[in-house]
Amino acid sequence: MELSYEDIGDLRVIKAQEDRIDAAIAIQFKDRMRELTDAGPARLLLDLSRVDFLDSSGLGAVVAAFKQAAPDRRLELAGLSPTVAKVFKLTRMDSVFTIHANAGDVAEKFARAG
Amino acid sequence: MGRAEQHLVSRAGSGAHGLHLLFPGDAQSVRQALKTAMAAFREMPLGGSLSGVVEIVLAEVLNNVVEHAYAEHGRGVVEVEVELTPAGLAFCVRDDGRPMPMGDMPVGAAHDLDVAADDLPEGGFGWFLIRELTEELCYRRIGNRNQLSFRIARDANAATP
Numbered sequence: 488m489e490l491s492y493e494d495i496g497d498l499r500v501i502k503a504q505e506d507r508i509d510a511a512i513a514i515q516f517k518d519r520m521r522e523l524t525d526a527g528p529a530r531l532l533l534d535l536s537r538v539d540f541l542d543s544s545g546l547g548a549v550v551a552a553f554k555q556a557a558p559d560r561r562l563e564l565a566g567l568s569p570t571v572a573k574v575f576k577l578t579r580m581d582s583v584f585t586i587h588a589n590a591g592d593v594a595e596k597f598a599r600a601g
Numbered sequence: 602m603g604r605a606e607q608h609l610v611s612r613a614g615s616g617a618h619g620l621h622l623l624f625p626g627d628a629q630s631v632r633q634a635l636k637t638a639m640a641a642f643r644e645m646p647l648g649g650s651l652s653g654v655v656e657i658v659l660a661e662v663l664n665n666v667v668e669h670a671y672a673e674h675g676r677g678v679v680e681v682e683v684e685l686t687p688a689g690l691a692f693c694v695r696d697d698g699r700p701m702p703m704g705d706m707p708v709g710a711a712h713d714l715d716v717a718a719d720d721l722p723e724g725g726f727g728w729f730l731i732r733e734l735t736e737e738l739c740y741r742r743i744g745n746r747n748q749l750s751f752r753i754a755r756d757a758n759a760a761t762p
Contacts, residue, residue, distance in 0.1 A: 550723050
């Protein structure tokens, strides 16, 4: 499970470098997210643009990462593929997360503000 | 159903109108089988967004077999049969694992998300997704075998919110 990150002022953009977040890697994802969020700034953005598919275990791991970060840090999402977006919508998790079309736009705003 | 092997043991009868897969009941084999199945579905005359629905449902069904019927011990075989019909895709998934609790499928109700962050659910989405996206979902215990059959309609994608 590979996650890369970049800090832009008070924003940490974490990019999932996998094409799937599924039952086989959900626990690794959750553990790695904890490492990256515990030491991170207050705003966290998870860029899922490389992820084609996420199953219910992957969804659970993203929710777990959101809970790990709260209440001091806020985890938002960006770059959902149509299938990933469908899983969020069907489970209504799209009402819990702030979801951006792409990470670049958010990062640019932060870079300008910084 | 034969003994479990490390690889996909059969892809008999796959073609434009159906698919037949037999593979070991562990997480990595399920990943590989899903990949094979999705490649086969891409060759069938289905819309791109319908194949997303198919992948969600099949992944949840197969994860359940690995995690519950075979209880993560990784022994045992899973059989998936898919038939392309005018109405959509008809699936039949069989395994030789433990029966469903109480002999029936979990309810898979929607979660209440109007809760504090700490109380958000991290699981229990699988059966909800399966029930939302399928029709004619039917579970039967036949001898020592579980059989789950369901259909995914061609317009399943349009029917979702």
